[in-house]
Amino acid sequence: xxxxxxxxxxxxxxxxxxxxxxSAVGLAGCSGSGQDEGTTTEQETDTDGxxxxxxxxxxxxxxxxxxxxYWSDQGPPTVLFEETISTIQAVTGDIGISLETMPMxxxxxxxxxxxxxxEFHIAVNSHGPSPGRLDPNELLTNYSIDFAGANGDYNPSNxxxxxxxxxxxxxxxxxxxEERQSAVDDALSVYSADLxxxxxxxxxxxxxxxxxxxxxxxxxxxxxxxxxxxxxxEAGVSTAGGTDAxxxxxxxxxxxxxxxxxxxxxxxxxxxxxLTHNPLLMYDSDxxxxxxxxxxxxxxxxxTTTTFTLRDATFHNGDPVTPEDVKWTYExxxxxxxxxxxxxxxxxxxxxxxxxxxxxxxxNTDEAAPTLLTASLSxxxxxxxxPYVNAGIEDNPTDFDDPMIGAGPYRMVSYxxxxxxxxxxxDGHPVYSPEAxxxxxxxxxxDGVTRAFENGELNVAVALHPEAGQQIEESMGGNxxxxxxxxxxxxxxxxxxxxxxxxxxxxxxxxxHLIDRQNINETYAFGESETVTHCTFHSSAHPWHNxxxxxxxxxxxxxxxxxxxxxxDAGWGWDDNGNLHYPPDAEMEAWPQGExxxxxxxxCLG
Amino acid sequence: MxxxxxxxxxxxxxxxxxxxxxxxLFLFFRxxxxxxxALLTQQGMQPDQIARLEAxxxxxxxxxxxxxxxxxxxxxxxxxxxxxxxxPVWDLVKPRIINSFILVAPAITATYIIGGTLGAVIGKxxxxxxxxxxxxSVSVFHSIPDFFLGILLIAAFSETAGIFPTSGxxxxxxxxxxxxxxxxxxxxxxxFWMHYALPFATxxxxxxxxxxxxxxxxxxxxxxxxxxxxxxxxxxxxxxLLQKLIRHASLPVITLYPISLxxxxxxxxxxxxxxxxxxxxxxxxxxxxARDFPVIQFVFLVAAVWVILGNFVVDLLYGVIDPxxxxxxxxx
Numbered sequence: 001x002x003x004x005x006x007x008x009x010x011x012x013x014x015x016x017x018x019x020x021x022x023s024a025v026g027l028a029g030c031s032g033s034g035q036d037e038g039t040t041t042e043q044e045t046d047t048d049g050x051x052x053x054x055x056x057x058x059x060x061x062x063x064x065x066x067x068x069x070y071w072s073d074q075g076p077p078t079v080l081f082e083e084t085i086s087t088i089q090a091v092t093g094d095i096g097i098s099l100e101t102m103p104m105x106x107x108x109x110x111x112x113x114x115x116x117x118x119e120f121h122i123a124v125n126s127h128g129p130s131p132g133r134l135d136p137n138e139l140l141t142n143y144s145i146d147f148a149g150a151n152g153d154y155n156p157s158n159x160x161x162x163x164x165x166x167x168x169x170x171x172x173x174x175x176x177x178e179e180r181q182s183a184v185d186d187a188l189s190v191y192s193a194d195l196x197x198x199x200x201x202x203x204x205x206x207x208x209x210x211x212x213x214x215x216x217x218x219x220x221x222x223x224x225x226x227x228x229x230x231x232x233x234e235a236g237v238s239t240a241g242g243t244d245a246x247x248x249x250x251x252x253x254x255x256x257x258x259x260x261x262x263x264x265x266x267x268x269x270x271x272x273x274x275l276t277h278n279p280l281l282m283y284d285s286d287x288x289x290x291x292x293x294x295x296x297x298x299x300x301x302x303x304t305t306t307t308f309t310l311r312d313a314t315f316h317n318g319d320p321v322t323p324e325d326v327k328w329t330y331e332x333x334x335x336x337x338x339x340x341x342x343x344x345x346x347x348x349x350x351x352x353x354x355x356x357x358x359x360x361x362x363x364n365t366d367e368a369a370p371t372l373l374t375a376s377l378s379x380x381x382x383x384x385x386x387p388y389v390n391a392g393i394e395d396n397p398t399d400f401d402d403p404m405i406g407a408g409p410y411r412m413v414s415y416x417x418x419x420x421x422x423x424x425x426x427d428g429h430p431v432y433s434p435e436a437x438x439x440x441x442x443x444x445x446x447d448g449v450t451r452a453f454e455n456g457e458l459n460v461a462v463a464l465h466p467e468a469g470q471q472i473e474e475s476m477g478g479n480x481x482x483x484x485x486x487x488x489x490x491x492x493x494x495x496x497x498x499x500x501x502x503x504x505x506x507x508x509x510x511x512x513h514l515i516d517r518q519n520i521n522e523t524y525a526f527g528e529s530e531t532v533t534h535c536t537f538h539s540s541a542h543p544w545h546n547x548x549x550x551x552x553x554x555x556x557x558x559x560x561x562x563x564x565x566x567x568x569d570a571g572w573g574w575d576d577n578g579n580l581h582y583p584p585d586a587e588m589e590a591w592p593q594g595e596x597x598x599x600x601x602x603x604c605l606g
Numbered sequence: 607m608x609x610x611x612x613x614x615x616x617x618x619x620x621x622x623x624x625x626x627x628x629x630x631l632f633l634f635f636r637x638x639x640x641x642x643x644a645l646l647t648q649q650g651m652q653p654d655q656i657a658r659l660e661a662x663x664x665x666x667x668x669x670x671x672x673x674x675x676x677x678x679x680x681x682x683x684x685x686x687x688x689x690x691x692x693x694p695v696w697d698l699v700k701p702r703i704i705n706s707f708i709l710v711a712p713a714i715t716a717t718y719i720i721g722g723t724l725g726a727v728i729g730k731x732x733x734x735x736x737x738x739x740x741x742x743s744v745s746v747f748h749s750i751p752d753f754f755l756g757i758l759l760i761a762a763f764s765e766t767a768g769i770f771p772t773s774g775x776x777x778x779x780x781x782x783x784x785x786x787x788x789x790x791x792x793x794x795x796x797x798f799w800m801h802y803a804l805p806f807a808t809x810x811x812x813x814x815x816x817x818x819x820x821x822x823x824x825x826x827x828x829x830x831x832x833x834x835x836x837x838x839x840x841x842x843x844x845x846x847l848l849q850k851l852i853r854h855a856s857l858p859v860i861t862l863y864p865i866s867l868x869x870x871x872x873x874x875x876x877x878x879x880x881x882x883x884x885x886x887x888x889x890x891x892x893x894x895x896a897r898d899f900p901v902i903q904f905v906f907l908v909a910a911v912w913v914i915l916g917n918f919v920v921d922l923l924y925g926v927i928d929p930x931x932x933x934x935x936x937x938x
Contacts (some may be wrong), residue, residue, distance in 0.1 A: 073895045107897045247778050252892050337655075398662075398692060416780045417693060419884055422782045441778040442889050444879045447757075451772040452882075453766055 030101050042508035059573045063501055065098045069112070069120035072103035075251075076465040077203070080491055080524045081124045084200055087516040087523075087558070094560045095514065095567070096580035116150040117156050118593055122511070123494040127156065127537055129203065129487040131227065131270045132346075133281055135375035136184050139537050140168035143196060145605060149411050149498065149596030158498040159196035160590060161595040162604035175303015175368025181544070182307075190550040192535040195508040197494055198553065200517050202539050203487035204525045205462075206469040208480050209295050213243040213459035214436075216481040220285030221541040223485015226251055226463040227270030231285040231483070233409045238435035239459075245437040248460035252418070253440050256347045269379060275423060275438075276316075277381025277406030280308050280326070281373065286352045287488055289373065289544050292431055293321055293382055293407055303368030310359045313383040314428030315413040317403075323361040327353040328385040330363070332379070336397055346362055358597035374543075381406050418442060466525040486541045490532045500588040506570035509553065510563035518556040531556045613922065620918045627910040631903045632676050636669060638897075663689065680907075686900035690893070695904045698889065703908065704789055705775065706885035709802070709873060713809035714867045721814040722859050725821025726852055732826060740818065749813035753876035756808040760880070763804060770804050773882035777801075805881040809874065816866065817859050824855040861920060868916030 068088070070081035087102055092099050104112065112119050115476045132138055141147070144165040147155035147503040167190060171183035191197075205225040209216060213326050217224075217235035239246060250271070273282055280294035291297070294308040313321040334347040350366035363372060384405050392400040404412045409432035410423035421440045425433070441458070443449045450468045454475055461472070464556065468481045495502030495511060517531035530540065534550035554562075571583030582588075591597050599605040660666045679686060685695035721744070722814035728737040747755065764772045771777070776784065780797055781937060792798045828834065828851055839849055882888075886905055891903040 105895065105897075245779065252888075412786055416782070416785055417691065418698065418889070420778050420781055439778045439782060441774065441781075442884075443773070443882055444891065445882065448773050448880065448882050451765065452758060452774075455768075455772045457771055457773070457777065 001242055004463060008503070029482075039508050048393055058584050059575060060584040060586050061588070062575070063580045063582060066092075066098055066122060066501070067100050067102050067120040068122045068124055069102040069104055069109055070124040071106045071109050073105045076463075077126060077491070079465065080124075080201075080520070081284070082114045083520055083523050084124050084491070084493065084515065087519050088511075088514050090516070091514050091558050091560050095510070096574050096578045105603050110154055113156060113494075113496070114152050114154045116148075116496075116593065118496065118499055121496055121499075121502055123156070123496065125494065126490045126491045128202065129227065129489045131273065131283070131379045132375045134287060134488055134543060135371050136188070136538065137172050137371045137375060140171065140184070140187055140191075143191065143537075144168050145597055145602060150594050151596050157196040157494045157502070158496055158590075159194065160497065160602060161190065161194055162602050164190040164194065166604060172370065173368055175299070175370055177299075178438050180370050184544055185546050185549040188536060188538075188546070189551075191537075192549065192551040192553075193553070195495075195505065195512065195535050195553060196497060197492050197535065197537050198508065198515065199452065199492035199534075199536060200488045200510045200515055201521045201525065201532060202490050202530045202541075204466050204529040205483075205485040205487055206464040206466050206528075207462045207483040207485075208453055208464060208469060208472050208477070209483065210453065210459040211481050212241050212458070212477060212479045213239060213456075214246055215240045217483070219483050219485060220286055220287070221486055222285045222488070224285075224460075224462060224483045225485065225487070228283070228285070229271060229274035230283065231485075232438075232460075233274060233432040233434055234285055234520065236435060243436075245439050245457060246460055247439045247441065247458050249443045249452070249462060250421075250440045251463055252444055272406070272408070273379060273381055274408075275410045276404070276408040276412055277383070278408040278429075279379065279381045280310075280377055282378050283543075285485075287541055289378060289543075297373070299373070302305050303370060304366065305362055305364050306373060307356065307360060308363065311382075311430040313430045314429075316405045316426055317384065317387060318428070319384055319386075321382060321384075321407050323355040323358065325385050326361045326382055329381075329383045332394070333380065333405045346371070348372065381408065407466070410438060413466075447582050458546055466528050469528075470526050484528050486530070486539050488542045489537060490539045492532070492537070499593070500582060501587065503590045504570070504586075506566050506572070510566045512553040513555075513559045513563040513566070515554065516558040517554070519558075616899045616918060616921060620914055623914050624907075624911055627914070628677070628680060628907055629673075631910075632673055635899045635903055644747070655883075663687075678901075681721050685904040688893075688901050689896055690898040690901070691897045695900050698901060699886065699904055700910065702790070702884060702889045704887040705883065706874070706878070706887065708789075709805055709865060709878075709883060709885060710809065713806045714813060714863070714870055716806070717810045717813045718859060718866070719816045720810065721817030722821045722856060724814070725818040725823075725859070726825050726855065726911050728818070729822040729825025729855070730848075732822070732853075737822075739761070741822075744815040744818045747811040747882040748813070750812075751876075752808065752812045752874070753880045755812055756805065756877055756880040759804050759808055771801050773801075773880075775801055775884060805877055805883055808877055808881075809870070813866065813870070816862060818861065821855060821859050824858050825851065864920050865914045868913040 034579060068085045070078065070085065072078055074081070082101075085099070091147050109123060109125060111117075114242075127133065127139060143155055143157070143159050145155075145160045145162060146165070147153040148158045148160040149155075155163075164187060165327065167187035171180055171187055174180040174183045205223040205228075207224040215238050217231055217237055217359075219231035219235075222228050222230065237246060256355070269378040273279060278292045281289050281291050281297065284290040291311075293311060293313050295311045297306055297308045299306045308326070310321060310323065312324070315321060315325075322383045330347065330351065330353050334349070334351045337347050338349050348365045348367075350364075350368045351369070351372070352364050354362040354364060356362050363377070365372070387403040387405050388400075391403050404415060406424075407429070408414075409424040409426055412421065413424050414420070414422035419442060419558075423438045423440075425435060425437070443452070446463065446465055446468065449458065449461050449464065450472060453472060464472075466484075469484070472480055473482050493515070494509065495508050497503050497508075500507075512535075517533065521527055521529050521531055532539070533552055533556065534547055534556050535553045536545065538545045570593050571586075573581050573583075575581060591601070597605060635885040657666070664672055667675075676686075683696075685699070687693070688695055688698055691698055708888045724740060724744075728740045731737065750758070760770075760772050763770050772815055775781065776792060776795070776797055779793065831854075833854075834847065834851060837850060842850075874885070875891055877883070879891060880886040886908070889901065892898075893905065
């Protein structure tokens with residue numbers, strides 16, 4: 001029931017407001033979404049005697065033409081962004097608002113949000129599904145109040161809530177996995193009720209395999225995509241019909257001059273972690289942590305020590321994977337992260353790796369480090385110490401001749417920066433036994449990938465638009481396996497909460513009801529994806545997803561009446577021409593433009 | 607002014623122009639909204655990490671300091687390091703320039719030879735069905751966007767007829783096998799020419815309009831000039847007359863050729879994308895989307911230098927091509 005979420009939200013806020021009124025410390029400023037207070041006041045005023053509602057009597061300022069910004073450089077997701085805006089545009093007339101679009105490059109859009117420039121009211125884009133976001137900590141941190149306002153930090157909605165921020169921070173230090181799940185649930189519960197992100201549909205992943213040339217594979221929920229190749233290695237993919245190698249495409253961002261993360265980017269690491277540079281444990285094709293170079297692991301009760309038992313494994317140069325290699329890899333990356341150029345995996349500064357015996361290593365930290373397993377050790381692979389030291393990595397971590405040796409199921413035999421890469425099976429892998437060589441070719445255009453696949457130049461195609469998957473299926477009939485999956489983060493809409501109308505909870509709720517999710521699913525994903533009707537930045541396949549704590553925010557289809565009703569109940573109204581107006585005397589800004597949230601309004605900042 | 611003084615003066619002007627372009631590129635890219643670090647933020651990089659990268663790349667320095675080091679580095683042939691690829695810009699750009707040149711130079715040359723010949727024929731035998739159909743044909747090919755013309759050719763000759771591959775310079779396997787070979791080794795492979803055919807045809811058909819129509823008009827114009835009547839009255843054979851006609855009529859086309867070559871090397875971005883041709887245009891698209899300023903600046907600079915030098919060479923060769931053209935004061 002869509003209204004359940006709203007009722008739950010109002011109850012919580014009213015409770016906190018009551019506490020705030022009675023409290024000298026002014027907890028009202030921490031009322032989950034401080035931006036909503038102005039409206040709530042007006043709502044009460046209205047109830048007390050105003051007639052602002054639907055009869056055109058006491059109206060506030062007219063809601064201006066709303067600007068919907070979207071990233072214009074994202075390939076297939078850009079199509080989704082445009083279709084999302086189209087579905088909203090189809091019904092905004094019914095609710096008395098007009099809409100304009102503002103395409104921006106991703107860099108421009110991010111910069112505008114980070115600096116709270118208020119050039120647009122709504123951002124229609126997505127959280128990038130980088131591997132580190134398989135743990136919720138990163139996005140919880142991004143949505144925290146410290147990141148809101150014109151400070152250059154990226155808070156996707158400029159969402160400022162003390163209650164949420166405190167819970168988000170609390171979960172980051174809980175060592176016990178079950179307790180942490182509970183802490184994450186608490187934070188996401190508040191987040192979900194406040195609706196800073198309005199999800200639309202799951203981000204589908206589409207891949208195709210030419211079954212005349214490559215034997216079909218089984219895949220988990222993740223499917224097969226350019227940053228998550230676990231399905232391929234789990235299946236031990238092999239060729240068919242006399243084909244000598246698998247030829248697959250890669251988007252252009254993946255082949256940098258080195259896989260090493262002081263040089264490569266976050267997306268590239270998914271490729272290398274899955275195939276060539278396995279870590280101790282990694283996410284499988286169902287987004288579940290699975291042991292790879294480690295046989296098993298155990299975390300102490302206080303969360304400060306995790307002990308791994310290593311399997312018998314070898315690097316691609318034939319050397320065994322030793323505890324000393326593990327220690328060197330992660331302590332070097334720790335130093336690089338805190339003092340040098342390592343960019344992606346946030347290893348704790350206090351991390352030390354202890355060699356316990358010939359097959360055991362212990363990771364120690366001063367405080368519980370819950371993201372160590374889920375967002376760090378599972379993302380970046382173990383390196384052989386000597387070849388890398390000899391290559392000069394310690395002297396110059398960003399400019400060394402990368403020997404490209406790992407302990408993954410595939411060994412790199414050829415690498416041409418920004419062109420192609422050849423891999424062959426590595427016999428010494430303790431878990432996976434792939435059979436065929438893989439050749440990766442960079443493609444600039446997704447249409448080019450489709451054409452090359454249909455023409456037999458590629459026999460595995462990833463990062464396809466769902467429409468391309470359908471097109472390939474129609475043109476190639478029974479000779480193709482289409483693999484669909486779900487990314488760990490969904491698509492959605494980010495109302496900018498630093499100013500009106502995005503600052504008002506009722507507007508965000510109404511906007512959610514204006515989105516025809518089923519229509520988006522049909523037009524973008526040909527019905528292959530799923531609608532998301534609870535507020536969360538996780539997909540249903542995400543390992544931390546828990547629908548029980550989330551607020552339901554809409555149905556599958558647009559519901560204009562429900563949207564109007566929500567706005568009307570909150571004191572919004574329409575003039576004789578049907579134009580939507582704010583409640584009388586509504587505050588238009590959560591904080592002044594160019595500034596950050598005020599500590600007086602948000603005591604947690606004091 | 608003597609030819610030597612003219613040459614020296616033009617050389618200085620050319621060098622100054624290149625310096626101006628380099629400076630303008632620096633300024634424009636710094637003034638543009640958004641930067642590479644914003645993309646890193648979206649991927650989840652923390653602010654302190656980004657601050658460290660900005661310090662490493664010198665982006666935290668005042669603009670004038672950045673400018674001085676930019677110019678200094680350029681003078682020492684150091685185009686900097688790509689933010690995105692972590693490699694020296696020159697290492698990224700050099701093979702792409704070669705790949706683009708391999709495609710563009712022969713294609714534009716063929717365009718001018720075929721188009722010029724076609725223009726000469728339709729200019730000589732104007733007024734007939736052949737003239738009309740030729741002009742319509744070259745105009746239609748040029749009115750179709752170049753990338754779409756490429757897609758049409760792929761649909762016809764790759765997907766339907768199955769004759770040519772859809773994309774790339776070589777198949778992935780061959781490309782990997784050829785790693786380490788000199789760049790010209792691929793020219794001896796039939797596979798390369800099969801990959802080459804469609805992008806070559808696309809460029810040739812798309813650009814045919816310029817030389818064909820200019821040559822036609824030039825032939826029409828020169829045909830009525832008095833020197834030809836004089837030669838005709840002298841009783842010069844038809845073949846000699848035609849030779850003189852073509853020689854004079856081809857001057858505007860020859861003038862346009864290096865300029866077309868210069869502009870097209872940077873203007874075929876979409877053709878390279880459609881055919882997945884690993885040229886400079888494709889690198890440019892990637893770098894623009896990623897706000898990889900060092901690469902974009904350098905690619906734009908290379909393109910600008912190419913155009914400026916093209917014009918420089920044309921200016922110098924004018925007098926050689928057409929003796930009627932002289933520099934101011936020449937012969938005083």
